[in-house]
Amino acid sequence: xxxxxxxxxxxxxxxxxxxxxxxxxxxxxxxxxxxxxxxxxxxxxxxxxxxxxxxxxxxxxxxxxxxxxxxxxxxxxxxxxxxxxxxxxxxxxxxxxxxxxxxxxxxxxxxxxxxxxxxxxxxxxxxxxxxxxxxxxxxxxxxxxxxxxxxxxxxxxxxxxxxxxxxxxxxxxxxxxxxxxxxxxxxxxxxxxxxxxxxxxxxxxxxxxxxxxxxxxxxxxxxxxxxxxxxxx
Amino acid sequence: xxxxxxxxxxxxxxxxxxxxxxxxxxxxxxxxxxxxxxxxxxxxxxxxxxxxxxxxxxxxxxxxxxxxxxxxxxxxxxxxxxxxxxxxxxxxxxxxxxxxxxxxxxxxxxxxxxxxxxxxxxxxxxxxxxxxxxxxxxxxxxxxxxxxxxxxxxxxxxxxxxxxxxxxxxxxxxxxxxxxxxxxxxxxxxx
Numbered sequence: 024x025x026x027x028x029x030x031x032x033x034x035x036x037x038x039x040x041x042x043x044x045x046x047x048x049x050x051x052x053x054x055x056x057x058x059x060x061x062x063x064x065x066x067x068x069x070x071x072x073x074x075x076x077x078x079x080x081x082x083x084x085x086x087x088x089x090x091x092x093x094x095x096x097x098x099x100x101x102x103x104x105x106x107x108x109x110x111x112x113x114x115x116x117x118x119x120x121x122x123x124x125x126x127x128x129x130x131x132x133x134x135x136x137x138x139x140x141x142x143x144x145x146x147x148x149x150x151x152x153x154x155x156x157x158x159x160x161x162x163x164x165x166x167x168x169x170x171x172x173x174x175x176x177x178x179x180x181x182x183x184x185x186x187x188x189x190x191x192x193x194x195x196x197x198x199x200x201x202x203x204x205x206x207x208x209x210x211x212x213x214x215x216x217x218x219x220x221x222x223x224x225x226x227x228x229x230x231x232x233x234x235x236x237x238x239x240x241x242x243x244x245x246x247x248x249x250x251x252x253x254x255x256x
Numbered sequence: 257x258x259x260x261x262x263x264x265x266x267x268x269x270x271x272x273x274x275x276x277x278x279x280x281x282x283x284x285x286x287x288x289x290x291x292x293x294x295x296x297x298x299x300x301x302x303x304x305x306x307x308x309x310x311x312x313x314x315x316x317x318x319x320x321x322x323x324x325x326x327x328x329x330x331x332x333x334x335x336x337x338x339x340x341x342x343x344x345x346x347x348x349x350x351x352x353x354x355x356x357x358x359x360x361x362x363x364x365x366x367x368x369x370x371x372x373x374x375x376x377x378x379x380x381x382x383x384x385x386x387x388x389x390x391x392x393x394x395x396x397x398x399x400x401x402x403x404x405x406x407x408x409x410x411x412x413x414x415x416x417x418x419x420x421x422x423x424x425x426x427x428x429x430x431x432x433x434x435x436x437x438x439x440x441x442x443x444x445x446x447x
Contacts, residue, residue: 033346033369033370033371034369034370034371035370036369036370037369037370037371079370114367114368114370117368118368118369118370120422121349121352121353121356121368121369122349124352124355124356124420124422125345125348125349125351125352126348127420128343128348128351128352128411128420129341129343129348131411131412131413131420132341132343132410132411133341134412135328135329135339135341135412136325136326136328136411136412137325137328137331137332137339137409137410137411137412138311138313138322138323138324138325138328138408138409138412138414139322139323139328139331139332139335139409140275140320140321140322140323140409141272141275141321142275
């Protein structure tokens with residue numbers, strides 16, 4: 024709720040409507056143009072306002088300024104603005120209707136009529152009430168049946184999730200070792216085949232790129248997006 | 257063969273024992289009578305109780321046995337409750353919008369009021385005057401709000417026809433263009 028001078032308003036629509044009603048005007052383009060200065064006066068004197076809320080006020084302000092200039096200058100016409108103005112007027116009309124209904128609601132409440140319902144009517148039994156002919160044998164039998172009907176306990180497999188931290192450095196050392204073992208040549212797809220996770224694939228690729236950069240290796244590729252061969256330099 | 261006067265008595269008993277509002281469907285299912293018969297009997301009952309201290313109020317498909325609204329002061333005194341009419345302007349506006357446009361989402365309400373309604377909606381929910389009636393079938397599945405039977409009780413309304421008429425006697429359209437007339441809907445009878 025904003026309070027400026029003697030006016031309390033919540034949002035731009037609220038403010039506009041109050042200004043219009045204060046002047047006892049209808050919601051027309053002319054009246055909106057008339058109250059533009061007053062509207063601007065109010066929003067400029069507002070101190071602490073969240074920028075997100077200020078935006079709403081400014082959007083409406085731009086509509087009003089368009090209408091004001093239209094009222095003064097004969098050739099002002101912008102189809103987009105016209106549509107926005109129509110929307111604004113519709114919004115104001117709608118809000119006005121609900122404000123009226125809200126005040127009628129208040130009148131109804133002031134009449135002081137209210138209906139009360141029964142509360143807590145249900146009687147709750149909190150004790151165990153067995154049937155008359157229940158004996159101990161019967162009870163044992165029923166209990167055994169109940170136990171058999173109960174579902175077997177499912178042992179949940181304990182999943183051990185081990186996140187191995189793989190560093191690019193380690194991968195470079197690993198690849199270097201592998202290349203040495205494989206006559207200095209290896210297919211990238213083969214290197215990837217031993218990777219256990221997406222993370223490992225990414226790190227491996229990064230390692231390859233780093234090694235290319237450092238000129239430890241060179242690569243050759245047959246076709247675009249195809250597999251490539253890594254050769255130790 | 258079940259007789260109609262029996263049905264009337266059955267409905268009265270169920271409405272008395274129930275704490276919450278009861279739907280025509282539930283009454284039909286529990287009593288074993290057809291929905292159309294139940295519907296007619298309920299309307300007859302409502303008419304019978306018109307001037308009594310016990311009233312049957314109706315909201316859409318649901319009916320509820322409550323105290324007569326004009327006796328609110330005395331009943332409140334007995335229950336040791338205060339008769340408060342302390343809904344804020346924002347709450348009343350929001351409530352008005354929901355009453356005539358239900359069901360609708362928070363965003364749709366904010367579109368009309370031009371301000372954030374989160375706090376108001378929370379208050380109205382806590383008070384039991386509105387409730388989540390459904391979710392909208394769009395991204396995020398936002399909550400659709402509607403008024404409750406408690407709302408009817410709070411305002412002393414016996415029937416939705418007692419709600420104030422909207423200005424200009426325009427038909428109140430929902431945001432998607434479909435009209436929102438609340439009335440008892442009798443579904444197709446299942447044999």
